[in-house]
Amino acid sequence: MSDLMSAQATPNSEKLYARAREVMPGGNTRTTVYRKPHQIYAWRGDGCRITDVDGHIRIDALGNFTSLIHGYGNRQILEAATRQLEAGTCFGMPTESEIRLSEILCERLPSVEQLRYTNSGTEAVMNAIKAARAYTGRPKIAKCEGAYHGTYDPAETSQDASPATWGDIDRPGSVPTAKGTPQGVLDDVVVIPFNNTPVAEAILRASGNSLAAVLVDVMPNRAGLVPAKSEYLAMLRRVTRELGALLILDEVITFRLGYNGAQSRFDIDPDLTTLGKIIGGGFAIGAIGGRAEVMSVFDPSKGQPAVPHGGTFSANPMSMSAGIAALEELTPPAFEKLEVLGDRFDQGIRACFARHGIKGQVTGLGSLRRVHLTDAPLSDYRSTFASADGAARVSALAKALFDEGVIIAGNGLMAFSTAMEDPDIDDIVRAFDRALPEFA
Ligand code: PLP
Structure with a gap:
């Protein structure tokens, strides 16, 4: 640990946490950001760095869990959001901004003809x-375990x-995450293994004509941030078409x-796509997009739609305006820059692993990475799960990096931003260099 950070005092965070514990369970709102022995409170962000309430500055290599692709204080987003703030933050009327954001997304995503927004x-x-479910008239959804x-x-x-709860061809693997999930919900979820083409295909075929959709993320973070095999995605597309089910791509x-999303990078043609995070330019957002024929389930123009959808803050012009500015900044050269930053990190971290004799590896693509402290081959959730010891050590590594001035997720997830330059990546790698020896 560097002298700077080992000497760090956090009296202001401690005081805030004492107040927080009184009024919020566990003292905070998001399980993912819970931290022992107490929270560290952010004060402000600049570029790719966050200053906490005690004045410590860290490089943010997570970007609010991958949502801040331009870091903090991006000039264009700031100006767009400020203009909108002055004009009104939300109305019980639509604004032109939701049309513009939809035009940008439809132009970039080959499978998306229409969109709707959420928070x-x-x-x-x-x-x-x-x-x-409304479009097919069927109840069941398939998803990948661990995703x-x-x-x-x-x-x-x-x-x-x-292993005790994951499924197989003759054993359903649908188990609750939140206690109290009704059995009826679990019965309507078909859990398939990620990247295991024959077993997933057999399980899907067994659901036959009760399957409404398969929901898949081509590189699920919590399942290892390992890219889906092309044969796996091709099978999902083929089998959903044969069974009359939809393919939902969670992007x-x-x-x-990439400029045209993961669907272009992975050459997959989904019926529906879900979006969120970066498309709001740092404001709360989500979106569902897809073929106009499927999206017509939301259309109120001919009477009560098949799926009524609202939301007091859905399509609010703050998120729309900031999202437009963020996407306009996300040009093909911006994506090239992010790829270069990712490659630079890979080279640096691999040299670090070698220097300290660490059995480690990095998964991910583009501006996303996940650091693992195992050299066993990772191809899916099950192989990632098998390295439970590695996972506990990655969580300890994330804490050590925090003290060294770099923020990554507790599972090793990292997201680079256009606010970073080569020296910032080198600073991140140097923090790994200081933190890693104790994990040899
Ligand atoms: N889908 C994926 C793949 C995600 O990673 C997340 C959040 O991390 C969500 C959906 C949910 O998004 P939100 O946190 O905006 O509700």
């Missing part, structure tokens, strides 16, 4: 599932599956993999 990725996934798609009951099923995180 989070969770709600986007929920509405995509409802749309698939996170937000907290809607069916979408979070089998997120923490273990809430992976839309940041």
